[in-house]
Amino acid sequence: MISSGCKIGERHGTDLQNPPRFAKAPAMTAHKEGDPTTLNRLYGRAKGKKLRTHQQHLVDHLLPQISVPLDGAVAAEVLFGYDRPLHFEIGFGGGEHMAYRANMLPDHGFIGCEPFETGVAQALSHVENYEGLGPLGNIRLHMGDALEVLTRIPDDSLSFVYLLHPDPWPKARHAKRRMMNDGPVDLIAAKLKPGGEFRLALTMQSICAMR
Numbered sequence: 001m002i003s004s005g006c007k008i009g010e011r012h013g014t015d016l017q018n019p020p021r022f023a024k025a026p027a028m029t030a031h032k033e034g035d036p037t038t039l040n041r042l043y044g045r046a047k048g049k050k051l052r053t054h055q056q057h058l059v060d061h062l063l064p065q066i067s068v069p070l071d072g073a074v075a076a077e078v079l080f081g082y083d084r085p086l087h088f089e090i091g092f093g094g095g096e097h098m099a100y101r102a103n104m105l106p107d108h109g110f111i112g113c114e115p116f117e118t119g120v121a122q123a124l125s126h127v128e129n130y131e132g133l134g135p136l137g138n139i140r141l142h143m144g145d146a147l148e149v150l151t152r153i154p155d156d157s158l159s160f161v162y163l164l165h166p167d168p169w170p171k172a173r174h175a176k177r178r179m180m181n182d183g184p185v186d187l188i189a190a191k192l193k194p195g196g197e198f199r200l201a202l203t204m205q206s207i208c209a210m211r
């Protein structure tokens with residue numbers, strides 16, 4: 001169980017005693033209509049089934065401690081106290097990949113964005129205790145639109161961007177909602193360091209759905 005005196009930062013050497021304005025993200029509106037290439041619009045589910053008691057506890061108590069600040073530049077020094085390679089995952093689902101990578105690279109910093117509360121709660125349980133190994137101190141989360149955070153990351157600063165199985169939005173009239181559109185892709189390119197990696201995973205089914 002996470003308590004108010006949680007030691008999340010200890011395992012990976014991150015000081016979370018004085019986090020910079022960590023706060024809950026504002027409530028989001030799903031299924032907005034309008035120009036889908038406009039940043040800060042969110043499509044898809046934000047809420048699922050009622051969270052279990054401990055999941056709700058993690059959302060209420062752990063998430064505010066490790067949330068990306070609501071405004072200002074999003075840089076490694078701000079999030080982790082000093083410069084380190086930054087990884088950015090768009091739509092992490094339940095956070096399995098992010099947690100796996102964060103555990104593998106304890107000196108790197110991970111920013112994960114996911115609007116779906118159930119997924120965030122699952123990711124928080126990995127952060128609280130990854131595979132029985134202890135907490136992950138090198139993850140920061142944003143429960144909301146990845147593009148909102150990405151715009152605040154200085155150019156040329158990400159070592160990795162992950163977009164794994166993005167929502168395919170198969171209907172032609174929803175095509176502009178896809179993350180793989182010019183606006184988001186240009187933004188990702190601008191934020192990656194020279195030599196940084198963009199890791200995109202698509203299934204054949206989702207590629208076919210998008211055609």
Ligand SMILES: C[S@@+](CC[C@H](N)C(=O)[O-])C[C@H]1O[C@@H](n2cnc3c(N)ncnc32)[C@H](O)[C@@H]1O
Nearest residue numbers: 090091092093113114116145146164165166167
């Ligand atoms: C098909 S799921 C894939 C989840 C995970 N990456 C995986 O491979 O299992 C797509 C995810 O993207 C999230 N998503 C949709 N729009 C997003 C946005 N604007 N910012 C961040 N995540 C978003 C959804 O909530 C969903 O969890």
